[in-house]
Amino acid sequence: MLLSISDLTKVYRGGTRANDGVSLSVEEGQVFGLLGHNGAGKTTLVSQVVGLLRPTSGAIAIDGRDAVADPGYARRVCSIQPQAQVPITGVTPRQAIDLVGRLRGAPRSLVRRRMDRFVEALQIGEWLDVDGERISSGVKRLTSFCMATVSPGRVVILDEPTNDVDPVRRRLLWTQVRAVADEGSAVLLVTHNVLEAERAVDRLAILDHGRVIAEGTPAELKTGLADELRLELVLEPGVELGAAEVPAFARRTTTAGNRLIATVAPDDAGAAVRWAGDLRIANRIEEYSLVPATLEDVYVQLVGRADADATAAAANATDSAAREGDDVRAA
Numbered sequence: 001m002l003l004s005i006s007d008l009t010k011v012y013r014g015g016t017r018a019n020d021g022v023s024l025s026v027e028e029g030q031v032f033g034l035l036g037h038n039g040a041g042k043t044t045l046v047s048q049v050v051g052l053l054r055p056t057s058g059a060i061a062i063d064g065r066d067a068v069a070d071p072g073y074a075r076r077v078c079s080i081q082p083q084a085q086v087p088i089t090g091v092t093p094r095q096a097i098d099l100v101g102r103l104r105g106a107p108r109s110l111v112r113r114r115m116d117r118f119v120e121a122l123q124i125g126e127w128l129d130v131d132g133e134r135i136s137s138g139v140k141r142l143t144s145f146c147m148a149t150v151s152p153g154r155v156v157i158l159d160e161p162t163n164d165v166d167p168v169r170r171r172l173l174w175t176q177v178r179a180v181a182d183e184g185s186a187v188l189l190v191t192h193n194v195l196e197a198e199r200a201v202d203r204l205a206i207l208d209h210g211r212v213i214a215e216g217t218p219a220e221l222k223t224g225l226a227d228e229l230r231l232e233l234v235l236e237p238g239v240e241l242g243a244a245e246v247p248a249f250a251r252r253t254t255t256a257g258n259r260l261i262a263t264v265a266p267d268d269a270g271a272a273v274r275w276a277g278d279l280r281i282a283n284r285i286e287e288y289s290l291v292p293a294t295l296e297d298v299y300v301q302l303v304g305r306a307d308a309d310a311t312a313a314a315a316n317a318t319d320s321a322a323r324e325g326d327d328v329r330a331a
């Protein structure tokens, strides 16, 4: 196993337990996705892998070597595209990419060849010789990707590489992420873009409040929802659907803004389409869709369940503490 993380815990000064017993491993040639809500602990995790942050406890091995004991080794064999934008001031993207490639020890001709390849693949050639101060944030993000991969480490970490990137270039980027893994690195990819990740990753883990709540291939994570369909209604402005109006076949209903999302069994697909059609004729919805469940549905369900469990556990703790007559403080 190229990268192996076991029982990793990070407690920040001040007490935040940002990683809580995380174990996962990534093989050579694999793209491993790391998903999770804001503050779930993703950046904390990858910062420890690259040797920028010291774990409170647990182990990290890269190619079988202890990376916690030797953070210098970790920094040498990992490359990272950080989540925070690296300021590219006083240099052009070409100069920045070239500099990083040569600092990492790659021969000049190889750096040039790989830079040409990425720049062409990501279609950023027109900005290659423009001052860093004058390029858009999406192009900065893509430049940062090139800096991380022009001379890639054994482990390549990409922390939200598609932020600010337009939909066409995002697709181009996913292809290059795959190529970097195919060349032999282990890629650890942090993203909020669950739908796109589904196509780009071999395996993934979902982090929730510092813990891994699910891990596997996209297909494995979807098995629980394999046959289910997702019905999504876009309500007309000002329209609300009361719980009594929602038929029983629409299960696990959630609303977000003017959208109502529900799970529907395949046998109920006809009834769901008729119901949605009637709502449209009555001008209560703008549109609807009925599609197979995606990784995003799995994600929302798992994270939702983890939240419900946490709330229930907190309520239980409060109940029992109250029974025991302890001093209970509201969170």
Ligand SMILES: Nc1ncnc2c1ncn2[C@@H]1O[C@H](COP(=O)(O)OP(=O)(O)OP(=O)(O)O)[C@@H](O)[C@H]1O
Residues within 6 Å of the ligand: 012, 013, 014, 016, 017, 018, 036, 037, 038, 039, 040, 041, 042, 043, 044, 045, 083
């Ligand atoms: N330097 C720090 N000192 C103290 N707490 C921190 C520090 N950095 C992060 N945290 C806390 O640790 C938790 C995890 O943060 P982290 O940045 O790892 O999350 P994340 O999953 O990367 O979130 P996002 O998706 O928003 O980037 C959060 O509660 C955060 O507030």
Ligand SMILES: [Mg+2]
Residues within 6 Å of the ligand: 042, 043, 044, 083
């Ligand atoms: Mg982060």
